Amino acid sequence: MSSLPITYLEHSQLFELRTSKTSYLFGIRPNGSVQHVYWGEQVEASECGYRLKNRGHSSFDAEVNREIEEFGGWGGCNYAEPGLKATFQDGVRDLKLAFANFEIPSDDELVVHLADDHYSLRVEVHYRVIAEHDLIERYVTVVNEEEHPVRIEQVMAAIWSVQGQRDYRLTHVTGRWAGEYQLRETMLSEGKKVLESRRGFTGPHANPWFAIDNGKADEASGKVWFGALGWSGNWKIVAEKTTFGHVRIVGGINDFDGSFVLQPGTAYTSPVFVGGYTSGGFGEMSRLLHGYQHDHVIPTDKLRKVLYNSWEATEFEVTVQGQLELARRAAKLGVERFVVDDGWFGARHSDRAGLGDWQVNAEKFPNGLQELIDEVKELGMEFGIWVEPESVNPDSDLFRRHPEWVYQFPTREGTQLRNQLLLNLGLPEVKAFVLDFMTELLSSYDISFIKWDMNRTVTEPGVHPRYQQAGESVWIKHVQHVYEIWAELRRRFPHVEFETCAGGGARIDLGMLRYADQAWISDNTDARDRLSIQEGFTYAYSPAVMMCWVTESPHGFNGRSLPMSYRFHSSMMGGLGIGANIRHWSPEEMAEAKRYVELYKEIRATVLQGSLYRLESLRYSNTAAYQYLSQDRKESVVFTFLQSQHFGAEERHLQLQGLDAGVKYEVTIDEQELLVLHGSNLMHVGLPLQLRGDYGSKLIRLKAIQ
Known part of the structure; x- marks a missing residue:
């Protein structure tokens, strides 16, 4: 053999x-x-x-x-x-x-x-x-x-x-x-x-x-x-x-x-x-x-930064003063990266205009983008920004200059999705345009993070007769040029981290992850919905790239109200982000969120670099539980969730995995209850699941006793 x-x-x-x-x-x-x-x-x-x-x-x-x-x-x-x-x-x-x-x-x-x-x-x-x-x-x-x-x-x-x-x-x-x-x-x-x-x-x-x-x-x-x-x-x-x-x-x-x-x-x-x-x-x-x-x-082994994204707080109503107010609040929470989303460029007051015109909007930023960046850095955070380079609004200077740059059939009017058309990235001049404006943006400003979005599918994948190249596949060429652009940007700006996003999780695969540091897996940020989305995602992909945000309650998608503990626990199972309108958070909510951010930083290495064990799933039961085990098996973190309380339900014991049987572990539950148990008991007898009420959750930490 x-x-x-x-x-x-x-x-x-x-x-x-x-x-x-x-x-x-x-x-x-x-x-x-x-x-x-x-x-x-x-x-x-x-x-x-x-x-x-x-x-x-x-x-x-x-x-x-x-x-x-x-x-x-x-x-x-x-x-x-x-x-x-x-x-x-x-x-x-x-x-x-x-x-x-x-x-x-x-x-x-x-x-x-x-x-x-x-x-x-x-x-x-x-x-x-x-x-x-x-x-x-x-x-x-x-x-x-x-x-x-x-x-x-x-x-x-x-x-x-x-x-x-x-x-x-x-x-x-x-x-x-x-x-x-x-x-x-x-x-x-x-x-x-x-x-x-x-x-x-x-x-x-x-x-x-x-x-x-x-x-x-x-x-x-x-x-x-x-x-x-x-x-x-x-x-x-x-x-x-x-x-x-x-x-x-x-x-x-x-x-x-x-x-x-x-x-x-x-x-x-x-x-x-x-x-x-x-x-x-x-x-x-x-x-x-x-x-x-x-x-x-994955191109880097860096731990994901705790980020704040301004989209849900402001949408297109981006102003320097509004962003500064959010940045100051975010810094108080312990956020490490502040990200301005859509609305900072061109005539971008809605999704109907300005896409493709990648110049800072002088009305929204009269002193340029650097004013915001400087204060974000003074507050101890990195600065990041959103772009959508592959699309264009018909109402934009770019489209008026180059209508031939979009995918089109000569006898058809292009389908507009989200009020935008798709640039034919397979054309060398379009590829050069995207690479040039991204290079200028990253050279002109101290930007550490790019959220690269794509909010529409490909339609009418034809090429203007002037650019027809017999035999090439426009489908293949587009993707090849996306890869080449990302590879070149990473070479030119090795300090910048990139996130792949396509209306959420529509462009995540082992091809894209060779260039992306992290992935936005869904626009749905409801913490209960996210449990199912995140569980399915982890069957194939690492939690190290999975970004999860804490957002509003009640949630705008489904009206569901969830406690802050549940929302943070759900979002701490990958890269932690905050996307709520924190200007409306009370002092008590700010203090609670700050404690969770501090806790996340303590367990982040175990979550992002450790091994994942899916212990319980809401697909089969009323509870969900996910265990992360550090590489040396000396620390572990377990997130548990209850869907709803049932009268007379049997007491459940959660059997952990991957521990050293003969080692004693110090076990804390929500930073309060303290137990000392052998790994053998934790894996075979288990921990009682003491969850109560609808949408209850707990965080369990284990540390090996030397």
Whole structure:
């Protein structure tokens, strides 16, 4: 049994990718196709070569093995969702990809080369083993060495195969604006379940993450196969159960309206699709993904600053005096970053005008923006600001100068969403405009934080005839330029932190998180609604990037009234922000909020850098509980929530996880009740859940006694 991350067993034509706890096997069949063999607990790979034998059923299913191809094209007897579909210059639409060779560029990287048996079209299937997190990164590069262009109709980043289960359950998230990341479970029957976005960005209605189990896994146990695609535009994940008991998960850039021409001598590289396996249930799945994001995806390990955002207090009524008043109040709470939202620029008095004119409004800031920035810094806070660079109001100087810069079809009037059109960021001059004005803004002012928003989907994705470039995909180009702009801004301004926002959580994925320090996951800031949104979010993404705000009660979305303790506890489970109109808070409310901010700063490292255990969920019970455990397991924080009081309800005991059984822990509940208990008792006997009243909540802290 090899201990190397990548091993090729020549006698059996097998590759093994080995992580800390798993084996991933595939091999080369005699006909040259590359077939998946096994994915799960570590095994002896040398004994698995027999699984490469040919399997047929009838003339209707002549090559059952193609259902579990590691990567293959549409052609011949392949009727499953293909990895690649192409049309050659002569009209041939059939691909016959076969193994050519392989290389191992480094200890943890493998590249398998496939080639068509007639045309000079090659596919490089890339693997990178993330051993410590039991994950494998995959992507493909398609190389056109023909003398003529090749039209790519569909190209997926990876195909994952799950076999050997009697039943297959798909877990994913769905939602809409203000209700993102709602968890769903679907038992798969024969056929396809498609998760996708056709809206130009990741989208609030689905997210490119999946989990497969046999229907019996839970938070703490059970076999789970899972993956997440890193792409911030149109994407597609297809979970296809065949009649022969296989499930294949195919994912990549959405082929809908997405074909493009690959010119001779050029190559296309897909986004990364990472996948993993665990026998530790959905909780361990999430912790593996979170650790991977900390170590390999998120651009910084800085702790999130406590921020105040002025939007809900002022909306578009931004003035220097109003912002200064809010900043002074925010500083008294212990806020570390003050953020001015929409309304500071151009003729921006509503959402009907000014978007695209990124000059400071002289009426609102007669002495410029620096007056506000200087006082914010004197108050001990950093300064941040909101932008929406990809959109434009028709009522703006930018649109009047460059109406040809928006997406448009010549015979159609562009759809206005939120009274705005979308700039064609794929155009080099539009990309340059965005990069130039952002560079000028960040060079002119001492800004430490950018909230980058996008408040509309893509519509009428046409290009003005003057800018038509045959063969390019406008969908792909837009996202590539977003990435390039963010990468360049990070290079030019390494001290600035960036937040991804798209009307809330509509552009969050492993592609965007390579450039964003934090994410605004929903415009819904109701603390009860946020529990469901945040729980679904953490199945795939780390709390380290999850921003959560304390806002008004009653809440403007649903009229629900919640105590300040509940609102803060809900918002302390990620990066803490405050968005309420704090000018209206009483001295008592200000004092209570200040205490919570101070408490958050004490536990922040554990919350943002520790391991998350979802102990109880409101999906299944009347209570919710979430535990964060520090990396050294010496400190832990538990947030507990009660939906509503029920007469005669049984006393519940909360069994914690991840502690050292033989270690004693000092336990405090809401900074008052003090207990000393062994880790073994805390994990197996548990703590009594002493929650009373509707929307009760408590914060429990544990510290190991040396």
